[in-house]
Amino acid sequence: KTTPESVVIEKLKAQYDTIDTSKVTKFVELPISQKTIKALKESKYLKLTDIQKASIPLALKGKDILGAAQTGSGKTLAFLIPILERLYCEQWTRMDGIGALVITPTRELAYQIFETLKRVGKYQDFSAGLIIGGKDLKFERKRMDQCNIIICTPGRLLQHMDENPLFDCVSMKILVLDEADRCLDMGFKETMNGIIANLPPERQTLLFSATQTKSVQDLARLSLKDPSYVSINEMT
Ligand code: ADP
Numbered sequence: 318k319t320t321p322e323s324v325v326i327e328k329l330k331a332q333y334d335t336i337d338t339s340k341v342t343k344f345v346e347l348p349i350s351q352k353t354i355k356a357l358k359e360s361k362y363l364k365l366t367d368i369q370k371a372s373i374p375l376a377l378k379g380k381d382i383l384g385a386a387q388t389g390s391g392k393t394l395a396f397l398i399p400i401l402e403r404l405y406c407e408q409w410t411r412m413d414g415i416g417a418l419v420i421t422p423t424r425e426l427a428y429q430i431f432e433t434l435k436r437v438g439k440y441q442d443f444s445a446g447l448i449i450g451g452k453d454l455k456f457e458r459k460r461m462d463q464c465n466i467i468i469c470t471p472g473r474l475l476q477h478m479d480e481n482p483l484f485d486c487v488s489m490k491i492l493v494l495d496e497a498d499r500c501l502d503m504g505f506k507e508t509m510n511g512i513i514a515n516l517p518p519e520r521q522t523l524l525f526s527a528t529q530t531k532s533v534q535d536l537a538r539l540s541l542k543d544p545s546y547v548s549i550n551e552m553t
């Protein structure tokens with residue numbers, strides 16, 4: 318059905334293939350929704366960091382990404398913007414269930430990502446949930462199926478997948494594995510493998526890691542399809 322919104326969306330999507338990555342410096346130059354642009358402006362995010370320049374255009378096109386970048390390089394927006402835009406373009410509604418999952422190693426990181434999501438997603442009509450253990454499991458359970466974007470730690474997510482009949486991610490579009498090396502260092506290898514085995518295979522996956530160890534490569538092989546490698550190295 319053609320609506321004013323769907324015309325705007327088709328125009329944005331038509332520009333994905335012609336983004337000139339070498340020229341993009343500001344968020345306003347990207348083919349992203351006015352809702353996201355406005356929220357980025359209000360948070361004083363104007364120019365893209367290197368990892369954002371390298372990964373956002375590819376992620377918008379739907380590519381899987383294996384990203385290597387240090388702490389503080391701006392990875393959060395590198396995955397939150399593609400999530401928001403993907404769900405916007407799909408005209409995702411609160412009724413559509415879980416559309417994106419972000420897995421990060423610690424509660425503290427999950428909380429920070431959630432706070433950033435609330436700011437940059439404030440004009441989109443998506444619901445977001447923080448699933449991090451230490452909170453009431455029953456409360457989380459009832460709320461979870463109403464969330465479109467879930468930010469979680471690995472252990473708690475797998476617990477829901479195993480025990481919660483309301484947990485349903487069959488329609489999920491994007492998976493983000495944030496700080497994958499730390500997740501593995503913390504002993505979450507089996508948990509991560511278990512989570513990935515439970516997810517629909519026809520999804521987009523963005524994996525970020527500061528280091529590229531053997532175990533990160535194993536996880537990448539298991540979770541990514543024909544990934545683009547994005548590496549931002551500081552000159553030291
Ligand atoms: P990482 O996850 O790579 O460690 P973050 O996404 O947490 O990095 O970002 C680090 C800091 O940089 C945060 O304070 C964030 O608000 C800020 N930041 C991220 N992207 C931008 C940007 N494009 N412009 C200005 N500040 C940014």
Ligand code: MG
Pocket residue numbers: 392393426495
């Ligand atoms: Mg981070």
